[in-house]
Amino acid sequence: MAKELHEIGQAEERVILVGVEMDERNSRSVMATEACLDELEELVKTAGAITVARTVQKRERVHPGHYLGKGKIEELKLMLQTYDASGIVCDDELSPAQLKNLEQMLEIKVMDRTIIILDIFAARALSGEGKIQVELAQLKYRLSRLAGMGAAMSRLGGGIGTRGPGEKKLETDRRYIKERIAELNREAQDIRTHRELLRAQRSKKGAPVVSLVGYTNAGKSTIINTLTDAGVLAEDKLFATLDTTTRKVELSGGTEIMLTDTVGFIQKLPHHLIQAFRATLEELKYADILLHVVDASNPNRQEHMQVVYQTLRDLGCQDTPVITVFNKMDCDVELPLPPDTTARDTVQVSAAKGEGLEEMLLRVEKLLQSFRKSMTALVPYTEGGLIGWVHGRCEMIREEHTAEGVLLEIYVDEESANRLKKYEVK
Ligand SMILES: Nc1nc2c(ncn2[C@@H]2O[C@H](COP(=O)(O)OP(=O)(O)OP(=O)(O)O)[C@@H](O)[C@H]2O)c(=O)[nH]1
Ligand SMILES: [Mg+2]
Numbered sequence: 001m002a003k004e005l006h007e008i009g010q011a012e013e014r015v016i017l018v019g020v021e022m023d024e025r026n027s028r029s030v031m032a033t034e035a036c037l038d039e040l041e042e043l044v045k046t047a048g049a050i051t052v053a054r055t056v057q058k059r060e061r062v063h064p065g066h067y068l069g070k071g072k073i074e075e076l077k078l079m080l081q082t083y084d085a086s087g088i089v090c091d092d093e094l095s096p097a098q099l100k101n102l103e104q105m106l107e108i109k110v111m112d113r114t115i116i117i118l119d120i121f122a123a124r125a126l127s128g129e130g131k132i133q134v135e136l137a138q139l140k141y142r143l144s145r146l147a148g149m150g151a152a153m154s155r156l157g158g159g160i161g162t163r164g165p166g167e168k169k170l171e172t173d174r175r176y177i178k179e180r181i182a183e184l185n186r187e188a189q190d191i192r193t194h195r196e197l198l199r200a201q202r203s204k205k206g207a208p209v210v211s212l213v214g215y216t217n218a219g220k221s222t223i224i225n226t227l228t229d230a231g232v233l234a235e236d237k238l239f240a241t242l243d244t245t246t247r248k249v250e251l252s253g254g255t256e257i258m259l260t261d262t263v264g265f266i267q268k269l270p271h272h273l274i275q276a277f278r279a280t281l282e283e284l285k286y287a288d289i290l291l292h293v294v295d296a297s298n299p300n301r302q303e304h305m306q307v308v309y310q311t312l313r314d315l316g317c318q319d320t321p322v323i324t325v326f327n328k329m330d331c332d333v334e335l336p337l338p339p340d341t342t343a344r345d346t347v348q349v350s351a352a353k354g355e356g357l358e359e360m361l362l363r364v365e366k367l368l369q370s371f372r373k374s375m376t377a378l379v380p381y382t383e384g385g386l387i388g389w390v391h392g393r394c395e396m397i398r399e400e401h402t403a404e405g406v407l408l409e410i411y412v413d414e415e416s417a418n419r420l421k422k423y424e425v426k
Contacts, residue, residue, distance in 0.1 A: 016079055019090070043120065067102055088111070089116060090112045093270060137272040206415075217237070223291075223349075227259065229247075246258050289364060293325045322343045323360070
């Protein structure tokens with residue numbers, strides 16, 4: 001597959017954004033249509049194209065056959081000429097049939113939100129794992145689109161580069177894609193195994209894991225950069241970060257935590273992408289605390305928070321304790337801040353100015369402490385190994401040398417508690 005599906009950004013793409021404003025009960029979106037299109041325009045810009053116009057149709061639901069109604073499609077044809085556009089981008093993921101029909105009716109390149117996001121991810125993935133995950137998502141998306149295409153596609157090329165693939169070509173493409181998907185799945189599995197190994201090593205060391213999560217562009221990477229020397233790319237762009245970065249941070253009480261930064265969320269995150277990134281995102285399940293970073297200056301902050309909580313539920317992380325971090329408080333922020341009943345705690349910061357981050361860490365420390373169990377044990381001097389373990393691993397409240405052994409009052413994690421059980425003093 002030498003060519004990319006649509007190669008947006010190669011030449012100057014001039015696109016028209018197309019949205020459908022649906023009845024609330026049909027809409028998958030928590031945001032108003034205009035806000036969705038603002039976001040889509042940002043995405044298109046990040047992908048390297050220019051938005052020349054936008055248009056919205058009010059419908060009960062999207063047209064199952066061609067996304068928009070016939071009248072709107074006629075109107076769009078005129079708009080394409082007026083604005084000298086080279087393509088359209090629909091705000092929802094199109095079915096293979098919708099894509100095919102729209103391209104035939106408009107005789108122009110048709111893209112959707114998903115393909116734009118996949119494109120951005122493809123350009124941004126740096127690590128081996130990220131690249132594999134993005135290619136998998138792209139190929140699966142492409143395969144599902146190829147499946148619905150017949151001979152008619154050969155006329156327009158269906159977006160596979162600019163060639164008309166024809167029936168035979170489609171068959172070879174299909175076979176190639178399937179083989180490549182199998183190969184990538186094997187590579188992804190290897191990486192997963194390696195990752196699990198790393199995780200096992202990390203949990204042995206026992207440092208609590210604190211993960212930054214949040215809507216894209218909220219300031220997650222800026223936080224980890226301000227606190228550590230992580231040097232993660234932080235930009236005023238959607239999806240600046242795709243790869244996971246973990247750094248040690250020492251809390252004021254001396255506890256070390258592992259702070260993790262990863263990919264941001266967005267509404268209507270493509271299904272294929274969530275699947276492909278599941279391995280990365282599943283890391284979140286192993287976090288002891290999630291720091292939910294919110295761009296408090298964004299007018300859609302409340303919808304962003306909803307999307308983040310929904311995505312966390314989809315990933316099975318609904319039980320992990322959350323501290324909400326309202327960021328960008330140095331900007332014009334509408335007060336009061338939205339209530340957050342899901343979070344255990346909230347804190348206000350400006351990551352860019354480094355303000356409030358100390359307080360944020362204090363809250364982390366406080367929450368971590370509330371999870372800890374304390375224990376008193378009398379360990380005989382013959383158990384040198386166990387005493388050494390406690391010194392290396394547990395936080396000491398009191399240590400006393402008695403005739404029978406060392407009396408230890410300590411904070412314990414589960415593993416330490418098990419090892420010390422037989423010496424426990426009630
Ligand atoms: N004014 C202001 N800008 C901030 C603050 N924190 C971050 N930013 C800016 O917001 C933009 C996004 O920041 P990032 O740290 O890249 O955001 P992110 O959450 O990592 O975004 P993704 O990786 O795309 O998910 C950058 O331009 C930052 O400089 C802040 O406290 N105040
Ligand atoms: Mg980032």
